[in-house]
Amino acid sequence: MYISKLSLVNFKNIFQVDLELSSRVNCFLGDNGQGKTNLLDAIYHLSYTKSFFNSVDSQNIMFKEAFYVIQASISNFDEEISLYCGLKKGEKKTFKKNKKIYKKLADHIGLFPVVMITPYDINLILDGSESRRRFFDALIAQFDKNYLLSLLQYNKLLKQRNSFLKTKNTSIDLLDVYDEQMVELANSIFKSRENFTKEFVPIFNKYYKDISSNKEKVSLDYFSSLIESSMKDIFINNRNKDQIIGHTSSGVHRDDFLFTINENPLKKFGSQGQQKTFLIALKLAKFEYIKLKKNITPVLLLDDIFDKLDDHRVGYILSLIEKNKLGQTFITDTNKEKIPNILKKLNIPSKLFWIEEGNSFKI
């Protein structure tokens, strides 16, 4: 799957661009703050129906303008798909596939898969468990509509249960009801996460080993209180505590995915290089997992990573591109020559665009 044409109007600092793209590698080159990352964000937008950076849609409209439009032609084998995303100030976002408006944006998720590697990925290591849960939940939900439904129902019941606990009402019959309703959902969420981890971790391990030349042992493990005891027992054992503190202290909503190096937390014990390698392996594993499950090669967005990575890791990613393992790839870089020279040397077909003040000039 690749984008053949991309057009933007009034998207962030980009007034208007129309790009004819290469099915292999496209480089957006230019100084910082010119709009390179905004172009990647526009592509991300077409996949996830929202920006990677701004959760408030209207903030993506160019300063003083009234609307933005992102349009693209996508090729998938013999099929041509047109995507359109437009937002007018004060109105609802319109998202169209082949000129047909989606009733629910969620229906589009997974149809045009994109994986983005960005310096912001570091937050997956630094933040609390919520950001890791969100990352993996989003990935699992792409392939399992039931998972998404269970998750939504569990979270709704959790909110109700917590509201009830906050009222300090001592009647336990309603707690019994919530517990029983949530137990089944928790079990199914737990099983899905466990099964996912079994499939995902070997892919991750393979990538980490490939990229890293060192002998350190890293691991990615699913952690849940349900590993040790059943959700039912967890509720029973924590009942008094939950009533005192006024919320649900344990359950699948507290699960985590643990990143470790030599059995210590990666956040504290991993060097910057090891953390970066971990994240790239994680994102490439996501890429491979989607490819495996969907039989569609996602589009890969590499935001500013060549600036921040050493030659060894850059070389590894480029070798994957060279072996044609990655499909269409977008690269941003501030150096006008470094990446183009390597691509030329490796004989990788590519198109180069110079980005300046929100305009694009083909090089």
Next chain:
Amino acid sequence: MDFKSKLLNDAVEQMSSLPGIGKRSALRLVLHLLDQSEKEVKDFTKAFENLKEHLNFCEKCFHITEKKLCEICSNPSRSEETICVVQDVRDLLAIESTQQFYGKYHVLGGVISPMEGIGPSDLKVNELKERIIKESTNEIILALPATMEGDTTNFYIYRKLQDIQLNITLISRGIGVGNQLEYIDELTLGKSLLDRSVYKNKI
């Protein structure tokens, strides 16, 4: 918006306090009333005063009535054996309009939702239990909305009534999740009532 008259401002303010009525529509309605004769306007406001003054809730089922017992509860040709549990009067009227149900009702007054401050004690659940024990009830039909809150309430009622010899059934949920009963057409609703099944706790 300021209409340069305190009386007009007040009237528009009151009218726009109704659900679904914005300031603009409120002004249109108020100006319309102003065009009417004094008697017409008196009749109009009197109707609402009477409604509030004389309408109350049935002692048995909490449906609206002008007497102690509602028309349905005092109708001897309706079976005492089956009670259909609904969240509010709108849903009761929706089921009534199917003409498929000949039993009695019980209006709960909502569904359990602590997030909105509605707990079990805010609903007529204990009254339902007392009624079932007193009357010769055979079956209760749970006809609450197909939402998480509806599910929670169904399960709560089920547990409350567990120790009573009674059939508990659930209207069929072919109806889309979250649909309000009042918006479902009569045929579909009638069918889901006929297709009811024995209640089992599952989501």
